[in-house]
Amino acid sequence: MPELPEVETVRRTLQQLVVGKTVERVTVRLPRIVQHPDDIEIFAALLVGETIRSVERRGKFLRFIFDHYTLVSHLRMEGRYGVYRSDEPLEPHTHVVFHFTDGSELRYKDVRQFGTMHIFAKDQDLQEAPLRKLGLEPLDEAFTLKAMTDRLAKRTTKIKPLLLNQEYIVGIGNIYVDESLFRAGIHPEREANSLSASEWAKLHEAIVSTLRDAVAAGGSSIKSFVNGQGEIGMFQHQFNMYGRQGEPCPTCGQHIEKKVVAGRGTHYCPKCQPLKRKRSSGGKT
Incomplete structure (x- = not known):
């Protein structure tokens, strides 16, 4: 399972690759990845027209900060993200695709299918499960x-x-x-x-x-x-x-x-x- 250093590495990479990109549509190929909201059509619709403003991390969770929403993603055992051109073929075990208006795509792949995604109103995610009860961040200044x-x-x-x-x-x-x-x-x-x-x-x-x-x-x-x-x-x-x-x-x-x-x-x-x-x-x- 990716731990803090691995998730932080992914965050830094995605910060460079996807910030500023606007979602045109979202394809969910494995509904159980989506935990909140429990309707994948609502999940996909919420992000249409939203622009990624930053990619942050809380513990082992990634936080994609959009204009009005935050997407919380847990990679679990083998989840991974990659940025592709829209004309590149989908690789096996690709479960969620974020199609951007510039023709690129952010694809989430997960062989074990244990990863999860939650969407909340911006900043509300920190008050809700799965982030609500998380402890101290060991790389923050507050970790004295x-x-x-x-x-x-x-x-x-x-x-x-x-x-x-x-x-x-x-x-x-x-x-x-x-x-x-x-x-x-x-x-x-x-x-x-x-x-x-x-x-x-x-x-x-x-x-x-x-x-x-x-x-x-x-x-x-x-x-x-x-x-x-x-x-x-x-x-x-x-x-x-x-x-x-x-x-x-x-x-x-x-x-x-x-x-x-x-x-x-x-x-x-x-x-x-x-x-x-x-x-x-x-x-x-």
Whole structure:
């Protein structure tokens, strides 16, 4: 599933490719992609004559900002966008096509068919599902160490599933949680309230630096991710942990281990990320 760096990469690409284009008509070939409104004819009609003013992101969601509406798009597992000439043949699994007045088209393809689209009145989308309950944006200025610890530090949940919970921090999926925890030297099964102040500071820095590095590299292409121009990401070549079980840790040389934590395959170094338990007396870890 595309995580924050991949969605941000797509956003930046589409910002260059489609902003300023006006919709002439919309073709929906797979109705279940459209979640709101539940009538695909209304969905298509709302955007006719609308011009894309910007492409934004909230967590793992894309937000296409039109004159009067916002289209919220979730790529899910394998959704992808591409810009084509209208005379180019449709590729398999093309489910939604936005036909522009200049003869170009924005096409949404999704082999797994898990992606979703919602249209709301402009800015109303932030007050409605699926965006309403999303947490802190880790690349925003508002994502301070205090903001993070205020939300997470007293939780008794293991740190990995807590970081995966989009109601606390958005956009960090399995890959970037593993990489961030390694950079911070924190075991994925540590309880959040067992982390010391210095560990929270290291984790905050690790999350921000990992995501920024991944965005700079165009995201990670593990299976099929490409941006709006068909280009793959390169951050997978910088992985320290993810997908490297059995290989030597780049820091200490010990073999990287993999286990299931909260239902997710999790990669970590047992030496660099020791599992410390919180003392019952409330002492330091």
